[in-house]
Amino acid sequence: MNTYFLIAGSLCFLLGFVHSILGEYLIFKSKRRKGQIVPTIGNTDLKGRHLRILWATWHLASFFGWCIGAFLVEIALVQEQWNAEVVSFTVYATAITMFVSSLLVFVATKAKHPGWIVLLLIGILVIVGN
Incomplete structure (x- = not known):
């Protein structure tokens, strides 16, 4: 078992x-009519309509993070059973994604949003782990 990948995958789930x-609590709660799921x-x-797509995109980011986390947990648990080239590609694509995402959040928020630290930690x- 690859502990680094397992921790990174778990952090992806936690971050998402x-x-x-x-x-939902800090941004979208006040933008929703009573009884509605999607803020309008x-x-x-x-x-x-712009708010609705922002809401969907907000949760897509979480879902994509969970998907990356699932890949990492799967690789952590059964890496030997996967094709080495597929594992290598997935690992490097994930690392690049996390590093670029960390930089984007860092720059966009002037390092005030702690998400950049978690994204950087996952990339590291x-x-x-590779």
């Missing part, structure tokens, strides 16, 4: 979970 929960209360700068764990 925290991302969705906090986003926009304003002059952000129309309802994936590289070290």
Whole structure:
């Protein structure tokens, strides 16, 4: 078992979970009509249809993180059973994705959003685990 990949995959799940929960609470809660799942209360700068796609995209990011986490956990548990080239490609693609995502969040938030640290840590764990 590859402990580095297992920890990185678990962090992907945790980050996605925290991302969705906090986003719902801090960003979208006040933009939703009572009884609705999808927020639709926009304003002059952000129309309802734009808000709906932002909401969907917000949760897509979490879902994609969970999918990457699932790959990493699977590789961690049964790496020997996978084709080495497929594992190598998946590992490097994941590491690059995490490093670029970390940089994007770092720059966009002027390092004020802690998500960049978790993304960077996942990328490092994936590289070290390989």
